[in-house]
Amino acid sequence: MIKMKRFYLTALSGVGALLIMGSVVCGEDVFRSATPEVKSTMKKLDEFLNKVEDALMAGDLPRASSLAKDLDMACHKLCDVDLSTARLTSAEKEEFKRLREDFHYRVERFDAAAKASSTDIAQFEFEKARQSCGNCHKLFKKKA
Numbered sequence: 001m002i003k004m005k006r007f008y009l010t011a012l013s014g015v016g017a018l019l020i021m022g023s024v025v026c027g028e029d030v031f032r033s034a035t036p037e038v039k040s041t042m043k044k045l046d047e048f049l050n051k052v053e054d055a056l057m058a059g060d061l062p063r064a065s066s067l068a069k070d071l072d073m074a075c076h077k078l079c080d081v082d083l084s085t086a087r088l089t090s091a092e093k094e095e096f097k098r099l100r101e102d103f104h105y106r107v108e109r110f111d112a113a114a115k116a117s118s119t120d121i122a123q124f125e126f127e128k129a130r131q132s133c134g135n136c137h138k139l140f141k142k143k144a
Contacts, residue, residue: 065114103132
C-alpha cells in the first residue's frame with residue numbers, strides 16, 4: 001500500500017512538472033518573453049477589427065475610417081515585436097514579417113477605400129485583412 005502511495009505521489013508530481021513546463025517542452029512557447037506583448041497586441045487588434053467591422057456593416061464609412069487609424073496604430077505595435085527571442089527558424093521569422101506587412105498594407109488600403117466612400121473595396125480590403133490574420137494564426141498561434 002505504501003509503495004502504491006509513493007507511485008501515485010511520484011506520478012502526480014511528474015504530471016505537475018509536465019503541466020508547468022509543458023508549453024515549453026511541447027514547443028508552444030514560441031515567443032518566450034514576447035508572449036505577453038504579442039497576446040496584448042493581438043487582443044487590441046481583434047477589438048479594433050471588431051469595431052471596424054461593426055462600423056462597416058452599419059454603413060458608417062467615416063467611423064470605420066477613423067477606427068482604421070486606431071487599428072493602424074495597434075498594427076505598428078505588431079511591427080515592433082522583437083523576434084530575436086522567438087524560437088523560430090529564419091524562414092519562419094521572414095514569413096512572420098511578410099504576414100504582418102501584408103496586414104498593415106490591407107489596413108492602409110481599407111482606410112483609403114473608406115475615406116473614398118468605396119464600400120465594395122473597403123469590404124474587400126477588410127476581408128483580406130481578416131484573412132491575413134488567419135494565415136498568420138495558422139502558422140504561429142499556439143496549439144491548443
